[in-house]
Amino acid sequence: xxxxxxxxxxxxxxxxxxxxxxxxxxxxxxxxxxxxxxxxxxxxxxxxxxxxxxxxxxxxxxxxxxxxxxxxxxxxxxxxxxxxxxxxxxxxxxxxxxxxxxxxxxxxxxxxxxxxxxxxxxxxxxxxxxxxxxxxxxxxxxxxxxxxxxxxxxxxxxxxxxxxxxxxxxxxxxxxxxxxxxxxxxxxxxxxxxxxxxxxxxxxxxxxxxxxxxxxxxxxxxxxxxxxxxxxxxxxxxxxxxxxxxxxxxxxxxxxxxxxxxxxxxxxxxxxxxxxxxxxxxxx
Amino acid sequence: xxxxxxxxxxxxxxxxxxxxxxxxxxxxxxxxxxxxxxxxxxxxxxxxxxxxxxxxxxxxxxxxxxxxxxxxxxxxxxxxxxxxxxxxxxxxxxxxxxxxxxxxxxxxxxxxxxxxxxxxxxxxxxxxxxxxxxxxxxxxxxxxxxxxxxxxxxxxxxxxxxxxxxxxxxxxxxxxxxxxxxxxxxxxxxxxxxxxxxxxxxxxxxxxxxxxxxxxxxxxxxxxxxxxxxxxxxxxxxxxxxxxxxxxxxxxxxxxxxxxxxxxxxxxxxxxxxxxxxxxxxxxxxxxxxxxxxxxxxxxxxxxxxxxxxxxxxxxxxxxxxxxxxxxxxxxxxxxxxxxxxxxxxxxxxxxxxxxxxxxxxxxxxxxxxxxxxxxxxxxxxxxxxxxxxxxxxxxxxxxxxx
Numbered sequence: 288x289x290x291x292x293x294x295x296x297x298x299x300x301x302x303x304x305x306x307x308x309x310x311x312x313x314x315x316x317x318x319x320x321x322x323x324x325x326x327x328x329x330x331x332x333x334x335x336x337x338x339x340x341x342x343x344x345x346x347x348x349x350x351x352x353x354x355x356x357x358x359x360x361x362x363x364x365x366x367x368x369x370x371x372x373x374x375x376x377x378x379x380x381x382x383x384x385x386x387x388x389x390x391x392x393x394x395x396x397x398x399x400x401x402x403x404x405x406x407x408x409x410x411x412x413x414x415x416x417x418x419x420x421x422x423x424x425x426x427x428x429x430x431x432x433x434x435x436x437x438x439x440x441x442x443x444x445x446x447x448x449x450x451x452x453x454x455x456x457x458x459x460x461x462x463x464x465x466x467x468x469x470x471x472x473x474x475x476x477x478x479x480x481x482x483x484x485x486x487x488x489x490x491x492x493x494x495x496x497x498x499x500x501x502x503x504x505x506x507x508x509x510x511x512x513x514x515x516x517x518x519x520x521x522x523x524x525x526x527x528x529x530x531x532x533x534x535x536x537x538x539x540x541x542x543x544x545x546x547x548x549x550x551x552x553x554x555x556x557x558x559x560x561x562x563x564x565x566x567x568x569x570x571x
Numbered sequence: 572x573x574x575x576x577x578x579x580x581x582x583x584x585x586x587x588x589x590x591x592x593x594x595x596x597x598x599x600x601x602x603x604x605x606x607x608x609x610x611x612x613x614x615x616x617x618x619x620x621x622x623x624x625x626x627x628x629x630x631x632x633x634x635x636x637x638x639x640x641x642x643x644x645x646x647x648x649x650x651x652x653x654x655x656x657x658x659x660x661x662x663x664x665x666x667x668x669x670x671x672x673x674x675x676x677x678x679x680x681x682x683x684x685x686x687x688x689x690x691x692x693x694x695x696x697x698x699x700x701x702x703x704x705x706x707x708x709x710x711x712x713x714x715x716x717x718x719x720x721x722x723x724x725x726x727x728x729x730x731x732x733x734x735x736x737x738x739x740x741x742x743x744x745x746x747x748x749x750x751x752x753x754x755x756x757x758x759x760x761x762x763x764x765x766x767x768x769x770x771x772x773x774x775x776x777x778x779x780x781x782x783x784x785x786x787x788x789x790x791x792x793x794x795x796x797x798x799x800x801x802x803x804x805x806x807x808x809x810x811x812x813x814x815x816x817x818x819x820x821x822x823x824x825x826x827x828x829x830x831x832x833x834x835x836x837x838x839x840x841x842x843x844x845x846x847x848x849x850x851x852x853x854x855x856x857x858x859x860x861x862x863x864x865x866x867x868x869x870x871x872x873x874x875x876x877x878x879x880x881x882x883x884x885x886x887x888x889x890x891x892x893x894x895x896x897x898x899x900x901x902x903x904x905x906x907x908x909x910x911x912x913x914x915x916x917x918x919x920x921x922x923x924x925x926x927x928x929x930x931x932x933x934x935x936x937x938x939x940x941x942x943x944x945x946x947x948x949x950x951x952x953x954x955x956x957x958x959x960x961x962x963x964x965x966x967x968x969x970x971x972x973x974x
Contacts, residue, residue, distance in 0.1 A: 297704070297739035299694065344697035345888050347879045349906070370906040387702075507909065534905045536877045539736040543874030543897065546921065549929025554735075568847055569917075 298539055301342050301387035302328060306380060307362060312448050316368045316413070317378060318354075321386065322361070333357050334395025335420035336530050336558045340538050341365075341377070342387040349373040350535045352417035352557075353391060358427035363388070366416035366448065392538035393557050396502060396528055398424050398431075404500050405434040407490070407522075408462075409513050411483050411505025412441060415448040417530055418504050422453070426461050433498070436490050437464040440483025440505070444468055444476045465489050483509065487516045496521035503529040514561055527561035531570065631788040631799060631806035632814070633779075638786065639669040641805055642715070645798065649711025649749065652686070654679060663714055674716050674781070677758045678942055682721045682870035683714050687728060687744050690867070690894040694740055694877075698887035705889070706743050715751040719771035720763045720942040722752055724870030726774040730934045731873065740892075749794055752778035757829050762956055763941030764826065765833035782817055831956055833941075834963040840928040840937070842962050851961045856916025858951045859898065865922065865953070866896030868944040897921050923958050 304321040311317050335356055342348045349371075355364035369378050380386070398421070406425070410418045425435055437457075441447035447468065457464040465486045467479035479486060483505070501517045503510060510529060517527050533545035533552040545552035548567055564570045633641065645651060646666070653672045655664040661676040663683060681690075693705040717725075732741035752775040763769040771778065776795030780787040788806060790796050799806060833839070843849075866872040876895040881888035895902065898918050903911040912918045930938040945954035 298736050299704075299739060344695075344702055344890075345879055345881050347890070348877055368907075374906070507911075532905055532909075533911065534903050536875065539738075541732060541736070541738050541873075541875075542877070542895075544876075544895070544902065546897075546925055546929075548924060549932045569911075 299389065299537075301389045303385050304363070304388050306382050306384050306386070309380075309382060312366060313446050315370075316366060316448065319365045319367060319377075321363050321365070321388065323363075323388075324385070333391040335398060335424050336395030336417055337391040337393050338417075338538075338557065339363070339365075339388050339390030340392065340535075341373075342389070343373065343376055344387070346373050346376040348536070350538065352420075352530070354416045354419040356420045356424040356427060358424055366413070366419065368413055390538060392553050394555060395558055396421060396530075398428075401500050402431045403433060404498050405436075405495060406432055407436045407438065407494070407499060407501040407517070409483060409501065409503045409505070409517075410437070410439045411509040411513075412446070413448070414504030414506070414509075414530075415439060418502065419449060419452075421502055422456065422462065426456060429461055434493065435462045436494075437462045438483055438486045438490070439464065439466050440486070440509070441466075441468050443470060444473050463490070482512070484512045484516050487520070491520065494520050494522075497523070500526045500528065503527070507532070514564075517561075524562040524565065525560045528558055529561070529564075530557045531559060532557065629790045629796065629799070629808075630810065631790070631808055632810050633786045633788050633806050635784050635786065637805040641802055642666070642669045642672070644802055645713060645715070645751070648798070649713050649747075651713045651715060653715040663716075666715075672716065674753050676716075677755065677761065678718070678944055678947065680944075680948070681868060682724055682942065682944070683717050683750070684724060684728060684870050684873070686712055686714055686748055687725065687741055688732075688873050688875070688892075688894070691891055692740070693889045693891045695890035696887070697889070704739075706740065707747065709747065711747050711749060712744075713749040713751065716753040717750055717775070718753065718755045718942075720761075720766075720768050720940040721870050722750060722771045722774045722778075723768040723940040724942070725750065727871045727930075727934070727936070727938050727940070728873055729774070734934070749798075750775045751795075752789075752791075754778075754780040756825055758943070759830045760943030760946040761829060761941065762831050762833050762943060762946070764829040765831075765836045766937065766939050766941035767836075768940040769826075769829075780818070780821075782814070782821055785814075787814075787818060831943075831946075833956060833959045836937075836959070839959050839962065840931050842966055843924055843928045846962070846966055849962060849965055851958070851965055852916050852920040854961070855953050855958060856914065856919050859915045859919050859953055860951060861898050861900055861915050861918070862950065863896035863899045864948050864950070865898060865945045867894065868948050869926075870940055870942055870944070871926070871938040872896065897925070919953070923955075927955070927959065 303324045305324060306319060307322050308320040309317055333353065336352070338350050338352045340348050340350050351365045351367060353363060354366045355362065367374050367377060369375055408418055408421060422437065425432055437453065439447065439453065447466065453464050453466070456462050465479065467481055467483060467486050468476055469482060471480050499522055501522050503513050514527060531552060533547070533556070535545045535553050536542040538553045540551040540554045547569055550556065550567060559570060651666045652663045653666045654661050654674060654676050655666070655671050656673045656676070657664070661673070661679045662681065663679055663685070666672060696703055696705050729745065732738040733745065752771065757763070773791055775791040777798060778789040778791060780789070787810070788799065790799050866874070874895045874897060875892040877890060877892055879888060879890050901910065902918060905911070912921065926938045928937070930936065939955050946956050
């Protein structure tokens with residue numbers, strides 16, 4: 288782990304990082320790009336799906352999924368939706384301002400073990416933010432994977448994240464993308480309309496169940512229905528990976544907020560398999 | 572002195588023999604226990620094994636008239652805290668003189684966890700120029716009169732905060748804390764016999780067992796040994812056969828004094844697991860006030876929230892940790908107001924399943940130490956005894972048939 292404790296530092300030590308760039312992704316979601324002031328910190332030993340804790344003195348700490356891949360080490364990127372007091376303060380910052388980071392925490396998607404497999408990446412709403420890390424990892428190491436399907440559901444065309452990037456990746460043949468919106472209020476949406484599960488018929492005939500791994504991230508309500516579709520495709524239970532959200536304060540199994548039964552999402556999660564979901568009560 | 576020498580030489584002999592036999596150190600420890608007259612615990616839990624401590628497992632005797640003198644001596648080592656009665660309740664308070672101490676108590680309102688994870692403490696200070704971590708000073712804190720259940724509570728907190736990733740704030744406080752235990756007699760709310768925490772073998776520096784006109788003094792750590800060596804003129808190693816008999820009788824008498832018992836505590840985790848959708852949770856959830864008192868008083872509840880505070884001048888501020896409780900509303904609420912545990916039933920279920928079942932999987936032991944605080948303080952009678960009895964009776968309609 289790279290940002291984490293180095294010699295002489297304690298487990299809660301934060302590292303200052305400078306905002307290099309910001310961009311509005313949707314009305315309330317913004318892209319942030321950070322660089323550590325200490326240039327010797329190089330982010331490469333993390334997995335897509337892991338998260339970091341951002342600290343703003345006077346505001347507090349909050350947990351965010353890392354949305355850049357470990358294959359791109361010069362900077363670290365996040366996607367943030369403005370929903371609470373912390374993100375409100377974060378949105379007021381300007382390029383060049385400092386935030387304090389610690390992490391990466393949790394257990395992410397073990398991409399190296401997925402070499403040679405087909406991937407079905409299912410994203411809903413903000414789920415695209417952690418999955419962007421997976422997509423960019425695939426882009427950088429395309430030769431390691433076989434077919435890659437990307438299914439994305441958004442509320443409306445304006446709510447879809449990374450639209451241009453995903454279409455560009457699809458045009459270059461890196462992924463096969465299928466996009467949908469719940470409701471097309473603009474009348475100009477060229478793709479599918481309906482919830483994300485209605486995209487599955489488009490890929491069903493090409494899925495080879497025994498060599499496919501599914502990666503899911505989205506709002507809590509989405510998991511149940513997506514898992515049903517994946518089980519219909521006969522994807523093995525331990526090859527359905529999903530990243531879950533819980534309240535976290537410490538990131539290291541001390542504060543107790545993310546406990547699900549005896550598991551701490553911050554240590555054993557946020558990535559779980561469907562097999563875990565079946566055996567750990569209350570997971571989804 | 573001569574006796575000490577024989578003990579050590581016996582031990583060295585065992586060490587040599589075991590090296591020949593290539594026994595591991597744990598086995599060696601069990602052999603050494605066989606040679607010890609006093610086994611204060613029916614079994615020793617293997618995960619916190621410390622070989623060095625077993626060499627220090629010394630026992631002394633102290634006459635009760637010398638005890639005030641001992642207190643005076645120990646006060647010179649740091650700030651002394653001990654059980655004090657005030658407002659009809661006991662609590663660990665600063666001790667100025669020996670007369671303040673009152674060892675005739677069952678439980679304090681808040682256990683010694685307040686010295687390790689205080690209900691509210693600062694972790695970070697900041698102003699416009701930057702931020703600095705806040706750590707406690709190096710002052711030694713000594714807490715005397717801690718009962719076996721509370722020492723077990725500290726051991727459980729140690730595992731959580733120091734076992735995997737070390738919490739620097741806890742670690743500093745723990746290293747500065749000297750724990751001097753004291754024997755106790757149970758009342759009707761004590762269930763430590765059921766939880767197997769009525770005796771303690773490690774986690775303390777010194778432990779005083781009150782036997783008539785004298786104390787048996789157990790040494791549990793290097794720190795404790797150095798205190799004992801300094802107080803050598805008040806202690807004697809000569810413990811007679813009669814006194815050993817007296818100790819055994821006292822133990823038996825104490826063991827018979829327990830009035831409350833958690834039914835089948837050993838199988839409780841299995842019952843919770845097999846009967847996960849039990850109606851019991853809803854029944855108690857209906858009654859629960861979500862007040863959080865159970866977490867405030869529980870010696871192993873440590874969940875905390877982190878909040879930033881800015882001072883009135885808006886120039887500086889601090890970050891603090893505040894004791895939180897999983898029974899409080901919004902405990903599991905994430906940004907965007909999605910609450911994973913919106914009802915009292917699910918939060919109460921988390922509280923009890925985490926304590927009684929899930930802790931076993933993670934740390935090898937449930938995190939209930941049977942201190943009886945929830946039994947004493949829950950205003951609506953939801954406590955480890957009523958919850959586990961209800962769970963047990965639900966699966967076992969005729970309890971006598973299950974015995």
